[in-house]
Amino acid sequence: MSNRPVLRSLLLAMLLAACGRSDAPAAATPGTARAAPAAPSAFDADRWQPPTEADIPNDSLGASIRRGLALVVHTTDSLPRYAPGHITCSNCHIAAGQSADASPFWGVHGRYPRYIDRAGAVVTMVDRVNYCFTRSLAGRKLPGDSREMADILAYIAFLSRGVPVGARARGGLPAMRDTLVGDTLRGGATFRTTCATCHGPDGQGSPTVPALWGPRSYSVGASMAREERAASFIWHNMPLGKPKSLTAQQAFDVAAFVNSHPRPDLPGKERDWPGGKSPADVPYDLRSGHKAYRAPRMLVARTDAEAVVAAPARARR
Ligand code: HEC
Numbered sequence: 001m002s003n004r005p006v007l008r009s010l011l012l013a014m015l016l017a018a019c020g021r022s023d024a025p026a027a028a029t030p031g032t033a034r035a036a037p038a039a040p041s042a043f044d045a046d047r048w049q050p051p052t053e054a055d056i057p058n059d060s061l062g063a064s065i066r067r068g069l070a071l072v073v074h075t076t077d078s079l080p081r082y083a084p085g086h087i088t089c090s091n092c093h094i095a096a097g098q099s100a101d102a103s104p105f106w107g108v109h110g111r112y113p114r115y116i117d118r119a120g121a122v123v124t125m126v127d128r129v130n131y132c133f134t135r136s137l138a139g140r141k142l143p144g145d146s147r148e149m150a151d152i153l154a155y156i157a158f159l160s161r162g163v164p165v166g167a168r169a170r171g172g173l174p175a176m177r178d179t180l181v182g183d184t185l186r187g188g189a190t191f192r193t194t195c196a197t198c199h200g201p202d203g204q205g206s207p208t209v210p211a212l213w214g215p216r217s218y219s220v221g222a223s224m225a226r227e228e229r230a231a232s233f234i235w236h237n238m239p240l241g242k243p244k245s246l247t248a249q250q251a252f253d254v255a256a257f258v259n260s261h262p263r264p265d266l267p268g269k270e271r272d273w274p275g276g277k278s279p280a281d282v283p284y285d286l287r288s289g290h291k292a293y294r295a296p297r298m299l300v301a302r303t304d305a306e307a308v309v310a311a312p313a314r315a316r317r
């Protein structure tokens with residue numbers, strides 16, 4: 001007895017199933033665009049839907065993406081040598097880089113390598129992630145060839161799916177009106193009524209809330225140490241659960257108050273913005289002539305050469 005007809009119909013069934021399957025995910029996951037990559041100008045940032053955790057594939061890449069997600073949420077527990085403070089990636093890139101108003105990781109992958117004025121150099125994604133390790137976490141550079149760096153990059157690349165190279169997805173940390181100037185006295189009053197319940201009267205946070213200043217918070221070289229960047233983050237995201245409830249002036253006031261406190265130093269910071277064009281609110285002196293804007297008192301003179309910031313001068317613009 002031959003079972004060839006059975007085999008043939010089985011094959012046919014498998015073929016049909018396979019064809020069906022190849023169409024199904026496109027319909028089920030609108031975030032993962034299957035069409036040929038569009039030119040950046042044709043990309044509609046408002047209609048683009050970021051992928052969700054349900055879109056993470058169940059394969060080796062998916063495992064790496066999941067590890068990257070865990071690392072940006074549990075940075076201090078997972079990488080204590082590189083993130084020694086009381087602050088994690090997702091404390092600022094809220095919801096693990098999936099919150100539109102807190103500098104999301106969406107589309108970031110396709111914007112690197114790029115020229116950064118602060119470094120005066122073309123930097124890679126690895127360099128950019130390491131700026132946040134050394135500056136925002138006041139920690140150490142994660143080796144570029146480590147599995148952990150590959151995992152973080154895999155996660156950022158996953159969240160960037162469907163965004164053409166060079167294009168911007170929606171969200172960011174929008175510029176605030178730079179005519180506003182914070183008042184530390186008024187900021188202190190706002191801090192006590194609106195922030196201290198969670199971040200503590202001494203700004204050191206709690207087991208579940210990150211530190212705003214002191215040795216375990218972000219360094220003086222972090223973007224968050226700039227008054228306008230901090231005001232934008234605070235206005236768009238804080239107090240947690242009631243974002244956009246402060247006035248813009250209150251956000252500048254409390255940003256000025258937070259950033260007036262001591263925090264970790266950053267060796268090499270004077271080499272930032274080597275070509276000039278530094279923003280007005282950079283809180284330290286620069287070799288290019290900029291004078292510190294409200295320099296905080298620095299707590300730790302860090303000596304770890306690994307942590308030095310300025311990228312080596314690669315391809316110059
Ligand atoms: C103290 C807050 C803070 C922490 C902690 C932090 N970041 Fe950032 N990060 C920022 C800010 C602010 C920016 C710049 C946003 C801007 O000015 O547009 C940024 C930018 C970035 C960028 C570049 C985004 C772009 O659009 O080019 C990447 C990638 C990034 N961070 C990854 C990380 C990772 C990974 C970690 C943890 C290792 C981390 N960050 C920790 C605040 C933080």
Ligand code: HEC
Pocket residue numbers: 087090091092094095190191194195196197198199208209210211212217218224230233234238239240241254255258
């Ligand atoms: C309800 C509790 C709560 C309140 C109130 C609150 N925060 Fe936060 N804040 C948090 C938590 C939690 C995070 C980390 C967010 C996350 O991981 O999702 C955070 C993160 C931050 C960060 C970035 C991380 C860091 O440590 O620098 C800043 C800056 C900040 N808050 C400032 C403020 C300011 C200023 C106020 C008052 C206007 C405020 N927060 C009010 C809970 C709060």
